[in-house]
Amino acid sequence: MSDQITDVVAYMNELGKQARAASRALAAASTGEKNNALLAIADDIDTTRDTLMDENRKDLEAGAAKGLDAALLDRLELTTARIDSMIEGLRQIAALPDPIGEIFDMNYRPTGIQVGRMRVPLGVAGIIYESRPNVTADAAALCLKSGNATVLRGGSEAFHSNQAIAASIHRGLEKAGLPAEAVQVVATTDRAAVGAMITMPEYVDVIIPRGGKGLIERISNDARVPVIKHLDGICHVYIDDQADIQKAFDVALNAKTQRYGTCNTMETLLVAEAVAEEALLMLAPAYMKKGVELRGCKRTCEIIEGCTAATDEDWDTEYLAPILSIRVVDDLDQAIEHINTHSSQHTESIITENITRARRFLQEADSSSVMVNASTRFADGFEYGLGAEIGISTDKFHARGPVGLEGLTSMKFIVLGDGHIRS
Amino acid sequence: MSDQITDVVAYMNELGKQARAASRALAAASTGEKNNALLAIADDIDTTRDTLMDENRKDLEAGAAKGLDAALLDRLELTTARIDSMIEGLRQIAALPDPIGEIFDMNYRPTGIQVGRMRVPLGVAGIIYESRPNVTADAAALCLKSGNATVLRGGSEAFHSNQAIAASIHRGLEKAGLPAEAVQVVATTDRAAVGAMITMPEYVDVIIPRGGKGLIERISNDARVPVIKHLDGICHVYIDDQADIQKAFDVALNAKTQRYGTCNTMETLLVAEAVAEEALLMLAPAYMKKGVELRGCKRTCEIIEGCTAATDEDWDTEYLAPILSIRVVDDLDQAIEHINTHSSQHTESIITENITRARRFLQEADSSSVMVNASTRFADGFEYGLGAEIGISTDKFHARGPVGLEGLTSMKFIVLGDGHIRS
Structure with a gap:
């Protein structure tokens, strides 16, 4: 698969373009449609778990042959319990309140206009993470619930597992009538894909890197897109x-x-x-x-x-x-x-x-x-009651601390009038 | 003045270091102290307005000699009415509610801890703007009220006017017992100061450029610090x-x-x-x-x-x-x-x-x-009731739309317990 892609930059641009288009559909999707998709993805992973475990075995065998250490192989492995918890996670995110469309602070101004704010998705999130296949489902679910399209780039050692999870996600999205391009898992292990993803502000609105400090620092330095990042915990x-x-x-x-x-x-x-x-x-x-x-x-x-x-x-x-x-x-x-x-x-x-x-x-x-x-x-999104967590931000800009659904959203101003003009 | 500074990068680093130190004091300052400073600055500008107009005349004469066009000269001029409105702006910002320290969403979790959020300053804001001296007072006041230290870099044509306003600001801050370094106006017209300011993430937390699209695009491309920016209004x-x-x-x-x-x-x-x-x-x-x-x-x-x-x-x-x-x-x-x-x-x-x-x-x-x-x-911060506006953000990250005091803040999580531990 990965070797079929020769021009990585063109490929990533195409993913970006499709993600942008899908993000419009997701922003307009109802809470019911998004929840149906999440539940359909959970069901699909449940019914195709044998295939998923076969694909995961390919990754584990390749990893062992490559001499990955025991800790890496452990993180890579999808046991029955981990698949159960992935499915449970999807269902929990379906059960969370939808942050999108929330309207608040509506007040009348002396001019007669009514001004408030509405919570909206950020647009397209690019997620870069290590070889933990369960992150593919978790991150996709949080972004989907918050109305964001995602481009996911997991560690190359989890390639087959991630593609199998992506297939379940696509079937679930289609079953719910949402575009499959709402969640795209990068189908190449070429590292140039990361470089391309973090420099496409026209297609990607936020980058969320998860992994070692070195990786996160490199991404932050090179990114032309805002980054929600977590470095040390001292x-x-x-x-x-x-x-x-x-x-x-x-x-x-x-x-x-x-x-x-x-x-x-x-x-x-x-x-x-x-x-x-x-x-x-x-x-x-x-x-x-x-x-x-x-x-x-x-x-x-x-x-x-x-x-x-x-x-x-x-x-x-x-x-x-x-x-x-x-x-x-x-x-x-x-x-x-x-x-x-x-x-x-x-x-x-x-x-x-x-x-x-x-x-x-x-x-x-x-x-x-x-x-x-x-x-x-x-200090943890679950302990704080956020329902889920995509990371912990040690920055002050945009999201700070554990980042749940709200950190994946923005707010726009809305104004209601009755033909009001400014004098 | 400007020609006394030979090593601009070292100079900007020094300003940055002082701003970071002052930002700690400002974050801990009470609402009363900040308001007293704002009112003292307003009074100082009022009582020293002759000096300010003299300094402004120097800028106007230099500008005319340099052949600035009428529109630029108009923006540069500090008329009595404009000084009045600058003073009035400071007093209005003193009268706004203080966003800092606001605690909200405090809820008990099943573990017994109480979790909520507290609004805090971003830290240090770098403001880069054209030759409109009134922006010096406006921007400094918004940042001061929201507990942020500022480094201001105005257009070189307004150099003398900005330094005179800076002197009033410093006297006002000191009168209120706050560090003068809470507001620093760059004392060089060397353009390298801008390049230095936007690449000091250790000292500057946010850059707010105001001016032409070309300037804002250049700053956004080169900045290593988050930027609250406004490009077009189509x-x-x-x-x-x-x-x-x-x-x-x-x-x-x-x-x-x-x-x-x-x-x-x-x-x-x-x-x-x-x-x-x-x-x-x-x-x-x-x-x-x-x-x-x-x-x-x-x-x-x-x-x-x-x-x-x-x-x-x-x-x-x-x-x-x-x-x-x-x-x-x-x-x-x-x-x-x-x-x-x-x-x-x-x-x-x-x-x-x-x-x-x-x-x-x-x-x-x-x-x-x-x-x-x-x-x-x-679509305007005043019309929306924000009380004031430092700019309009067309980005989705952090602040979107008219940016008032709230856009200059962040939120941290606070947790109250009674010896609670995680099991």
């Missing part, structure tokens, strides 16, 4: 001197150890000097018992036996591993200063019983999620 | 076959002739075939009486005597002049198709008494403002 918990120490213990332990490899895991713990000894002497043994390596500032190392000295680099590192950097700070000011200097603007939490401190932290910690007395691990 | 009015013909006449005449040089002026009139003769025979003499040149499709030319044939280029042209292109279309479908092909996604209006047609037009016309029975000339 998250902090600050234990204030007016913290409830038991809450501090629970949250700081959970934020680090509930899972190590997620972007909302705490990487640096800040502790107010006044409670540093009490808090750290409780926490250190608990971390060590779980095998967490502790790297601390000078004061921390004085308190915790077995703590190694943190270097400057530690404060700017996303470990994604059982390692934690710890700094004792003078007070809230220094904690906020540390966060706004070293954070990746993902998620920060303060542990305090003092409402004035909590209010200041909420206002001044400049990150996409800011919490009081809660674990950073809650 | 606006349409569609007269449906179920229009009230008197309303159609009023709106179509007003949308074209109330002012010719504004971006929300209608450039193309679409008329349904069934009412084309009636509508155009009413409208044509009225347009001609006002000196509007009519360029029509074949059918239009059959109806209107003295109409010249429109070329393909006409449908994609923003005249900003007493010229109107007219096309007779079959029906609403063809009107929407024409608009979504040729519009610059600024503003479109349908004239109809039919609610089903109106609903379809509102949903399917893919522009930043979509109207029913109202003149496109209403």
Whole structure:
């Protein structure tokens, strides 16, 4: 398949043109039509799951032959449970409220016109992701529900799996009377397809890259289209001197150890000097018992036996591993200063019983999620009630934090009059 | 002044660094502090208006010597009335509600955490604009109210006027206890300053260019920072076959002739075939009486005597002049198709008494403002009740349509718990 495409740029342009046309139809599609398509896709994946697993086996065999490591092969594999969860995801997205067409803030102006806003799709989304075939269905479903056409470019190792899922999506769309071009999966493994996709502002309205930091940085630098991106997750918990120490213990332990490899895991713990000894002497043994390596500032190392000295680099590192950097700070000011200097603007939490401190932290910690007395691990579209999540944005422009259906939409102004003219 | 700065990139980096630091203070500033600063700036401009007019005279004399045309010189001039209106603008912005810190959508989740959102500033805005000194005060005021630091780079012809306004702004900020670096006016006319400003994502969060299409396109292409931009205003009015013909006449005449040089002026009139003769025979003499040149499709030319044939280029042209292109279309479908092909996604209006047609037009016309029975000339931040306007965005990403204070903000998630951890 992929080798049949010789001119990748022309091919991508054609996909883009078709996506733009399909996006018009999707923008005008009713909620019922979109939901019918989502349910038909779910049913189609369910009834053709043997074919899907056969295609996935081709990818797994090619991957093993290529010497992919176990973690990559695991992500690539479509088990029965993963297919079930893909189907369930489609049905859940069908059940979510449709954001499109929502009208709000309608007010009469002194001139007599009535002005408000209407939520509309962005248009065409380009999704670039690693070799996880379930993302094909998830991302397509979120875009479809929010009225956006999509061009999906998954990792080349998942080529056959993605094409099989694309076939189910197309059959589902057609069954619901929507254009098959509303979701297009790039049918070439040529890397030039990515370069083309991110430089077609006439056909693509937003790029959502998912994957390693290197890939995302490259895409952001080269894109001529807005990017919803997520780079690091260097998250902090600050234990204030007016913290409830038991809450501090629970949250700081959970934020680090509930899972190590997620972007909302705490990487640096800040502790107010006044409670540093009490808090750290409780926490250190608990971390060590779980095998967490502790790297601390000078004061921390004085308190915790077995703590190694943190270097400057530690404060700017996303470990994604059982390692934690710890700094004792003078007070809230220094904690906020540390966060706004070293954070990746993902998620920060303060542990305090003092409402004035909590209010200041909420206002001044400049990150996409800011919490009081809660674990950073809650920073997630599902936990926030968005119903689903296409990514977490650490940017401030357009969407910030977990991005659900709303992040895939825009708002236009609508004006109703009765022959009103401007004088 | 300008010639004292030899290393423009280093200078802009310094401004950027100071702006970033000041933006932290502004984000934490209270509504009262920001309002006090705005009122103090207004008072300072009022009491130092003689100095300001002297500095403005220097610019006018230099401009005249350089041979600037009358229109440019007019825009450059700070008359007493314009200074009054600048002062009044500052006071109006002080009187607007503060968008920053607004908390909304707070809901309890099944886990017990409470999740909502808080409106926060974007951070640092870079404004690039033509030689209209009043923009210096307007743009600075909108950014200040929305908690953003600004770096302003006005047209070189207004150099002395802008520096005088900057001095008032700095005195006002200091009087209110806010850092003077919250608003910085670039003190060099070297064009390299623009190139530097739009490629400092570490210091600048958004670029807002105001000026000619060429400038805006260049900035958009070269920027490494998000841009809120406004290119063309190719606006349409569609007269449906179920229009009230008197309303159609009023709106179509007003949308074209109330002012010719504004971006929300209608450039193309679409008329349904069934009412084309009636509508155009009413409208044509009225347009001609006002000196509007009519360029029509074949059918239009059959109806209107003295109409010249429109070329393909006409449908994609923003005249900003007493010229109107007219096309007779079959029906609403063809009107929407024409608009979504040729519009610059600024503003479109349908004239109809039919609610089903109106609903379809509102949903399917893919522009930043979509109207029913109202003149496109209403597309404006003041008319919409935003209180002020920093520009009109024809993009879909982040801000769309007239951009007021809200478009200069972002939203972060806030989470309140009581020691909640994720299980």
